[in-house]
Amino acid sequence: MTGAAGAAPPREGDFLDSGRELQRRLVEEYYRGLAEAGGPQRPVAYMLVGGNLTEIVRSFGYEVVFPEIVALNCAIKHRSLENILHAEAMGYGLDVCGYVKNDLGLQDLGGSTPFGRIPRPDLLVCSFSGCYVYVKWWEALAESYGAPMFTYDVPYLREEVPYKEDIQYMVAQLWEFVHQLEKRTGRAFDMEELKRVLRETRRAEEGWARYLRAGRLRPSPIEAYFEAIFYMFPINVLRGTAQAADFYDVVNAEVERRVREGNLPLPEEKVRVLVEGVPPYTNYRTFWDFFRKWGAVSVVATYPKVGGLFDRGFLHDPARPFESIAEYSLGAYVNQSWTLRRKLIQEYLREYSVDAVVIHGIKSCRSFTAGQGDLRDWLIHDQGVPTLYIESDHQDPRYFAPAQIKNRMDAFFESLDQRRTTKAPATEVAA
Amino acid sequence: MSALVAGMDIGSTTAKCVLLEGKEIVGKSLSPVGVDIVKDAEVALELALRDARRERSEAAFIAGTGYGRYKVYFGQLTVTEISCHARGAHFLFPGTRLVLDIGGQDTKAIRVGSSGEVIDFAMNDKCAAGTGRFLEVCANALGFDIGEIGPLSLQARHPLKVTSTCTVFAESEVTSFVSRGKEPKDILAGLHASIVSRSLSLMQRVGIEPEVTFTGGVSRNEGMVLALRRRLGAPVNVSPLSQFMGALGAALAGQARCEGAAA
Numbered sequence: 001m002t003g004a005a006g007a008a009p010p011r012e013g014d015f016l017d018s019g020r021e022l023q024r025r026l027v028e029e030y031y032r033g034l035a036e037a038g039g040p041q042r043p044v045a046y047m048l049v050g051g052n053l054t055e056i057v058r059s060f061g062y063e064v065v066f067p068e069i070v071a072l073n074c075a076i077k078h079r080s081l082e083n084i085l086h087a088e089a090m091g092y093g094l095d096v097c098g099y100v101k102n103d104l105g106l107q108d109l110g111g112s113t114p115f116g117r118i119p120r121p122d123l124l125v126c127s128f129s130g131c132y133v134y135v136k137w138w139e140a141l142a143e144s145y146g147a148p149m150f151t152y153d154v155p156y157l158r159e160e161v162p163y164k165e166d167i168q169y170m171v172a173q174l175w176e177f178v179h180q181l182e183k184r185t186g187r188a189f190d191m192e193e194l195k196r197v198l199r200e201t202r203r204a205e206e207g208w209a210r211y212l213r214a215g216r217l218r219p220s221p222i223e224a225y226f227e228a229i230f231y232m233f234p235i236n237v238l239r240g241t242a243q244a245a246d247f248y249d250v251v252n253a254e255v256e257r258r259v260r261e262g263n264l265p266l267p268e269e270k271v272r273v274l275v276e277g278v279p280p281y282t283n284y285r286t287f288w289d290f291f292r293k294w295g296a297v298s299v300v301a302t303y304p305k306v307g308g309l310f311d312r313g314f315l316h317d318p319a320r321p322f323e324s325i326a327e328y329s330l331g332a333y334v335n336q337s338w339t340l341r342r343k344l345i346q347e348y349l350r351e352y353s354v355d356a357v358v359i360h361g362i363k364s365c366r367s368f369t370a371g372q373g374d375l376r377d378w379l380i381h382d383q384g385v386p387t388l389y390i391e392s393d394h395q396d397p398r399y400f401a402p403a404q405i406k407n408r409m410d411a412f413f414e415s416l417d418q419r420r421t422t423k424a425p426a427t428e429v430a431a
Numbered sequence: 432m433s434a435l436v437a438g439m440d441i442g443s444t445t446a447k448c449v450l451l452e453g454k455e456i457v458g459k460s461l462s463p464v465g466v467d468i469v470k471d472a473e474v475a476l477e478l479a480l481r482d483a484r485r486e487r488s489e490a491a492f493i494a495g496t497g498y499g500r501y502k503v504y505f506g507q508l509t510v511t512e513i514s515c516h517a518r519g520a521h522f523l524f525p526g527t528r529l530v531l532d533i534g535g536q537d538t539k540a541i542r543v544g545s546s547g548e549v550i551d552f553a554m555n556d557k558c559a560a561g562t563g564r565f566l567e568v569c570a571n572a573l574g575f576d577i578g579e580i581g582p583l584s585l586q587a588r589h590p591l592k593v594t595s596t597c598t599v600f601a602e603s604e605v606t607s608f609v610s611r612g613k614e615p616k617d618i619l620a621g622l623h624a625s626i627v628s629r630s631l632s633l634m635q636r637v638g639i640e641p642e643v644t645f646t647g648g649v650s651r652n653e654g655m656v657l658a659l660r661r662r663l664g665a666p667v668n669v670s671p672l673s674q675f676m677g678a679l680g681a682a683l684a685g686q687a688r689c690e691g692a693a694a
């Protein structure tokens with residue numbers, strides 16, 4: 001479901017500023033650090049991004065690996081297909097999520113990536129939030145490594161305010177998890193250490209949210225999809241460390257400088273776009289170019305929020321550690337009902353003065369992507385917002401047909417251009 | 432006097448060129464596309480100029496569309512075939528609100544506004560299901576030429592139900608009907624109806640609203656036109672120029688650009 005395009009080198013047209021530079025360094029250091037991780041001294045926990053329990057495992061001295069992020073980093077480096085083909089040879093079907101096949105193929109091939117070797121897991125923490133594939137994926141890992149697996153069952157969020165019973169249910173699971181970790185590591189749970197980690201988490205969340213909200217400015221000083229995905233790395237992978245929190249201070253200073261100096265994502269912001277969906281990581285730059293060509297800047301996007309909706313006011317609270325972790329997990333974007341996802345998108349449309357929406361659906365994903373066709377219809381018919389739905393895959397390059405996708409995107413932006421010049425109404429589609 | 436503008440539609444199987452002067456189509460051409468698309472585009476332009484009795488130097492502006500539009504390197508503008516079909520259909524039938532375009536390799540449903548602008552569109556996925564290619568493969572499987580199957584399908588008395596729109600599967604379905612002694616005209620009627628069903632779901636996605644204009648090579652097939660009319664329960668605009676709709680739209684976009692409006 002999620003990630004952060006960490007290790008791709010910048011190229012002309014990207015922001016080559018201190019934030020991007022620092023982000024690249026953090027990615028490199030992280031993967032270098034992983035090479036020495038594993039075993040009793042620095043055990044490794046595998047975790048999923050949505051609704052994760054990073055802070056708790058960090059407070060016990062675990063190093064965290066996010067297989068989704070390793071997978072997407074491989075995809076952006078054009079190294080996913082060999083892993084996927086290997087997984088298919090192992091017996092995984094064509095319609096299995098690309099993340100799963102990329103990761104399981106990689107693991108079976110020895111875990112060697114362009115950024116270093118990924119250590120074996122000492123613990124598998126499955127935050128079962130929103131996507132049923134998670135459990136099966138983690139079970140496959142548990143079986144192949146013989147590693148213990150803890151399943152953190154996160155109920156689906158149907159209404160904005162979580163049920164009290166759900167929170168109680170999750171807090172009880174968190175205590176159970178803590179007791180298991182005590183047994184495994186031989187360390188006593190240290191509440192003060194957890195609160196310290198949560199303070200760093202909160203600082204990073206505040207910084208990340210501030211960065212994302214800059215998309216409200218017109219013209220936007222940030223690219224809230226393609227650039228923000230690079231900047232997801234610290235909030236998703238390094239959350240709970242001082243490095244992550246400091247990173248967003250650097251980025252926000254950079255955004256202020258961009259505003260002062262008029263150094264914007266594109267020379268002219270012609271279309272303000274909301275992007276929904278996981279990107280085609282295998283063709284990330286090509287896809288981005290399809291937007292740039294038309295002066296289309298994403299000013300807001302839902303995908304960068306899969307690690308947490310911090311821009312909507314949710315922040316981990318060191319004063320209520322377990323409750324706020326439970327609330328965080330419940331509110332993960334993919335764990336929310338479509339009613340809530342639509343409401344969020346509706347608010348974004350208004351707050352970020354959005355002209356058009358582009359939805360990128362993932363062929364092999366049936367959780368995040370399910371419902372996006374209806375979302376398209378609702379946006380066009382009920383909200384009167386021009387919307388394009390295109391489909392390829394996040395991990396499997398075989399599903400990315402550049403000519404067809406480009407043609408659809410050209411036609412979409414061309415029609416917006418034409419409608420602007422003919423002063424046609426935003427939409428004439430009958431309700 | 433209005434400038435002479437060329438619109439070129441370089442598709443997957445044919446190249447079309449329309450020469451427009453003011454509101455008048457003064458020349459056109461249709462020629463096959465092979466491996467050398469650049470040369471084929473040149474040929475299409477030359478043929479249209481010959482048709483119009485004009486010289487190359489007289490063409491003030493050239494606009495390209497279709498999948499091979501970037502190969503019209505001598506052109507000054509490229510436009511997607513989606514907006515071209517909308518423009519072309521609106522030019523010929525100003526009441527058009529929905530365009531169904533079935534070409535050699537793709538099918539598009541395009542919602543059109545009152546000024547000919549694109550409001551929404553939906554296209555078939557990246558396979559040839561439900562396109563002209565599908566009909567061609569099935570026609571071949573039955574031993575007919577593509578031009579013969581439309582009129583033949585109109586003679587059907589017991590149209591069959593073809594369940595597959597996948598080109599490969601439909602071909603084997605056709606073969607199995609033949610081996611069971613079914614009449615070709617009944618099989619053909621089923622094939623036409625199956626394309627209409629598939630097109631209908633694309634049309635529904637963007638919203639069906641009259642007037643509907645049917646464009647693209649497949650719209651020249653009477654069997655398809657009738658099947659579509661029956662299914663919609665409404666009239667459908669079809670022009671003898673339907674195959675040229677993309678090229679016409681490109682010429683109109685070129686004209687708009689020439690006149691200073693955005694294309």
Ligand code: SF4
Nearest residue numbers: 001097131365367368
């Ligand atoms: S199926 Fe979708 S939501 Fe689940 S892991 Fe794959 S991409 Fe993520």
